[in-house]
Amino acid sequence: MLDIRAIRENAAAVQQRLATRGRGDEAAIAGVLALDQQRRQRLQEVEQLKSQRNQVSKQIGQAKARGEDVSGLMAGMKEVSDRIAALDAEVAQLEAQLEHALLVIPNTPHESVPVGRDAGDNVEVRRWGEPRPFSFEPKPHWELGERLGILDFPRASKIAGSGFILYRGLGARLERALINWLLDLHTREHGYTEVFPPFLINRAAMIGTGQLPKFEEDMYRLRDDELYLAPTAEVPVCNMHRDEIFRAEELPRYYCAYTPCFRREAGAAGKETRGMIRVHQFDKVELVKFTRPETSYEELEKMVANAERVLQLLGLHYRVVLLCTGDMGFASAKTYDIEVWAPGQQRYLEVSSCSNCEDFQARRANIRFKDSDGKNRYVHMLNGSGTALARLYVALLETYQQPDGSVTLPAPLHSYMGGVTELR
């Protein structure tokens, strides 16, 4: 959520930054300003009346104590009270409208973000390694997985529907190994604290990180309870500290968490439906940081490096991409994507997305810290995948496939696989 005061004081600049996203979000600012103006006007009126009421009520109390007749005073105050009730309702309605208007406006991109329309305008920042050369035609993961008997898409459909994965045997073991290895890596070597949160999320938390109210149709929701399936661990982990105030010395805080991620992928039907590139449920280890505002951009670079380390240790070729204004997510001010090379499909796959949301989520979730001058300020919140498992799995299978269809496993996973070094 953007700061209403910043909008009030700098409307043109905010509009200009929003316009770079190319979605017309800047158009909402005029309405926000009008609502804000009305709200403040009504607020002044009602507060003046309340002041009057407080004074007279006090007089009534005192007069009564002296045994005087107060029926005249009381009669007059009834009208004031009714007027207050009416104005209060008006203010509440304006506030609700203003709140909603602000909740559906995306974050303003940071000035270092390239302006662009879509993914085509993203800027490649660096590459690591290079695509593995093949002496044979590399196969896509769905062929490898089915042949090895570790991925079973038809049976996943039988249970849930299309867009779900069933791992079995060493395939299931590999998924579990990756989860454990990633959590160990980030907690032991990168200083993150492990969190295992609920996978069901209430509405307030979904609003806190920005999934709601705008993206309701992308979320799985329970029928009988106001609960949603976690679309990413970002949601529970960020909301851990909702309505809290950190002491300055408690920052930065690093958390990592494994959760499955549930996404309806509404509107994405038909796109990339083959295999496990885009599915309704996938596993992910997520990194989340709460930082002071001054350090959040350094922390973003470090977070990207932490995610890159995953691919480096696994020996997977990747590139880092800085998203342009038009391709960034709703809550983000700056995002790097990490894309791993999938030789079976001759393309890069997004396995991580690391974002600095600045105070956008902190304002929604009301997460602050007490600064050295005693003032409460909003923290900056960052989140990044470290990494998404399904696509990492794809890259592993396709990169380390052998001519006979077997797959060797990179060294870091051997112990996590109980000594198994290849799938065949």
Place this chain on the structure above:
RNA sequence: GGAGAGGUGGCUGAGUGGUCGAAAGCGGCGGUUUGCUAAACCGUUGUACGGGUGAAAACCUGUACCGAGGGUUCGAAUCCCUCCCUCUCCGCCA
């Protein structure tokens, strides 16, 4: 799921219709004292949203906030209703 108890400021905890933003204690901050530490003593101590003054730091002022939302009343932390959460017991269950 059933029965009961409870949710007050950073913490503990008083407050059952009016002068309560809220006693007291602890903690925090500032000061006195001190070679240092501790203790003692004095003072101070919330947040949000408006309005005003100021270049700003800040200051002045109003309103709201005692789990959340409604209601009664001239006036609600206090009375009523609904909901949420915590604790205890019972039931059920991995």
